[in-house]
Amino acid sequence: MSYTKSSDTLKIKPSEAAKDIYKIALANRELSENSRKLAPEIIEKLTDYELFRMALPKHLGGIEDNPVETLKTYETLASAETSVAWIVWNNHLACTFGKFLNKTSINEIYKNKTDIYANSTRPEGFAKIVPDGYMVSGRWTLVSGCELADWFVLRCLVTGGDLPTNLGPGAKLKLMYVPKKFVKIIDTWNVGGLRGTGSHDIEIEEAFVQESYAVDFESTVENNTAYNRLPIGAINASGCAAMSLGLLKGAIDELTKMCLDRVTPGKNPDLRDRLTVQTVLAKANSALAANRAQLHSSVSTLWEESVNENIYTDVQLADVWAASCEAATAARFLISEIYAVAGTSSLYTKFRIERIHRDVHAVLQHGIIQPHWMNQAGMAYVGLKPTAAMFRI
Template identity: 35%
Template sequence: MTGYGTSSALLEAARSWRPRLLAERDRSEALRRLPDALARDLAEAGFFGIFLPQAYGGVDLTPMQAMAVFEELARADASVAWCVWNGNTHWVTAQLPAETARTIHAAPAIITANSTRASGRARLVEGGYRVSGRWALVSGCHLASWLVLLAVVHDGDKPRLTAAGAPETRFMLVPASECRIIDTWTVSGLRGTGSHDVVVDDRFVPQGHTASFTDPYVLADPRYRIPPFSKVIPGLGAMALGIACNAIETLIEIASEKVPQRTSQSLRENHGAQLRVSQAESLVRSARLYLLDSLQQLWSALLDGRGVTMQARAQARLAASHAVANAAQAVDLMYGAAGATALYTTCPLERAFRDVHAITQHIGVNPRVMESTGRVLLGLESDTPLL
């Protein structure tokens, strides 16, 4: 993979991309997906290799380094950040047969899209599976060369059960050429992510192109044993904080020029606006510190061989939910402070309002998550394997 080999270089690259991302935002919204050239250039720069193992040509950043890049991209365009984040989930790459992983990522600038909704059926056949199904919300599906789709394994007409009695699921790696995209993404927030439905009609997937969270690890480094949802879900918080940073910057610009109706004072001299911008700034900064601290503690324990406790997992998930909630509150404060100016699509606050509230709808930060983390904090067993 060409591009940037260090975290600082990739973060600086994200900052240098800001003018182009701002210039292409309206086009992405009109297309309801990222333009092909933009996605290709992002991939060639290394952004879709943030979490890809070095063994397969990736940049292989730590979670903390990745959060900084996701946040920076979201300051310019949340849809770009979302597609980059979603293309970096790499849920089971460290558990795939090495030959399969090298085949998929052999060419530079490969983009994958995925769905963790087990809405497909994988029927056991000789040498692999016959896969059919329809998956919703497959962000960046138009950009991808491969689709990584979760399916329920069927032996004949019945789901195959795990030792715990639950239906067995596996990720199926399907070439994009064997999938159909159904245009469903007509939405308000994150409009440029192209999160359409994807259909697979009775396609053969070899056994070696499948994997599950419970498969043995092919890559031995402890860094690849980070719980997948502890690595991926915090990105939602980072992106939401990037949107909030942009909202604060926008309000500051507006406040320097706007004189609200029925007053002679500029908006920045208004006590209410001053209070709101202080509240928003403190919400963002405190949430960022908690998010990074929770990840740093989890990561250090993992690399030191101490193992990742359920408490550490709960803290990382709680920090992600907290960051999204704080960011949404900060954006709402800035939106309210700007008055009618924020209503216009030419105002970045209008887009920030739509995008941050779209992130709040992701299942990874659903309020139910905080019930699960609360159980752990109270000394009870987790009620979900997703922690």
């Protein structure tokens, strides 16, 4: 990618930049949908505002501030077009993994501010130990934004010596940084929800990855900042929840607009006169505000603890996991209600509710927002130790 940053995009908060991108995302919805990847105009703006780089150190374009700022960004983008928020959210995770690189490697991989990143935490590849590094091969599924990416962060099973060749006890996993020249994209993303994310399969055949470009969750974090101390799993879950709330906001906005546009003279009741419509809009607005407040509050608590270099309690982490799961689930339920009360209009692609309904069900298929995380949070609340590895990482 080679875009020139304009002066009016400098030093704007990500959440404010998202408001600027909102109309562009809306205007390019059909192009992103039909091409199954984000439209070039959207990519250009996201790159200009460095929204692909929010998790990086400041000198590389990151924010290094309260991550609630990222949640506001995802929500606004998702309220326009979910695929835009999804790719930004995925880049946040790919850039988060950069904290495990040494200072030289992170500056090498993330030096180009127009680069875009993709990742897969599914351990579907193999990394054979060779002199000075690894030989990586494999096929990864559901790699969002792969056609846009310049770098890929891919989880692999490390093999060689006495290491097991299958996942299970004793298996060693690492994240490998691989440039796009080694990646073959396999066209598999024929879907409805999140169609614009271009989450195709990818394949690699024997790409050499140097030792310093291979990391894991136990790798040393040289740049020990408050942002780098944030828990990866809980913050990632909160981002998924924020997108779900953005979808709910989009559905509320669309149904409200439909009500205001369909005011007709005469005695026949309009859409806005239906009790079901009035009720669901009241419920949805209330739930949106409540879930947003709880999500932001729980994430802000983690941020304050990180700033003060404190260790998070399981209950503090549970608050984020629980708020994330509840926000996402509530959003899906209310969007389905909005879809129902809007009547036959919900069937037509010209109304945003149709795609929002598809997208929210796709968003909630992600593993980071599944019901078992609510169970893990509940364990912490009753004094038990949550068992999922990603609960604390």
